[in-house]
Amino acid sequence: MFAISGLSHSIVLRIIAYIGALVLALLIAADVARGFVDEHSFPDQPASARTPLTWPMLFFRLALTGILGSTYTFLVFVGIGFWASFILLPFLFVICSLIAWRNVDLWYQEGAVFEQELKEMERSQGHSNFPAADRGTH
Numbered sequence: 775m776f777a778i779s780g781l782s783h784s785i786v787l788r789i790i791a792y793i794g795a796l797v798l799a800l801l802i803a804a805d806v807a808r809g810f811v812d813e814h815s816f817p818d819q820p821a822s823a824r825t826p827l828t829w830p831m832l833f834f835r836l837a838l839t840g841i842l843g844s845t846y847t848f849l850v851f852v853g854i855g856f857w858a859s860f861i862l863l864p865f866l867f868v869i870c871s872l873i874a875w876r877n878v879d880l881w882y883q884e885g886a887v888f889e890q891e892l893k894e895m896e897r898s899q900g901h902s903n904f905p906a907a908d909r910g911t912h
Contacts, residue, residue, distance in 0.1 A: 839878050
């Protein structure tokens with residue numbers, strides 16, 4: 775939203791972008807606060823904790839975080855406008871990289887949960903009373 779409003783130079787789009795950013799900031803703050811209040815908001819041991827993190831996977835996650843962090847930084851910097859000092863750029867990059875790392879971590883957790891559910895489904899189909907021809911697998 776900031777990038778679009780920054781490129782268009784429209785006051786109406788800037789107002790909409792700032793209101794949208796305020797709403798998103800409130801939603802993020804509410805989500806973080808829920809994590810402190812609700813004791814069941816995080817599982818005891820997520821599936822990603824049971825999956826070992828290898829060096830190639832760590833390198834891939836860091837590269838993806840760098841790409842996403844740079845993209846987020848560019849979009850926010852364009853949205854703020856080039857009147858903002860370039861001194862702000864490293865601070866923006868650090869914040870955007872932390873957000874990108876969190877997004878990549880969530881994607882990794884969702885992938886691990888999906889993989890676990892897929893394995894459980896394959897095991898449950900393997901214990902079916904029907905022959906393989908009746909299940910549609912050959």
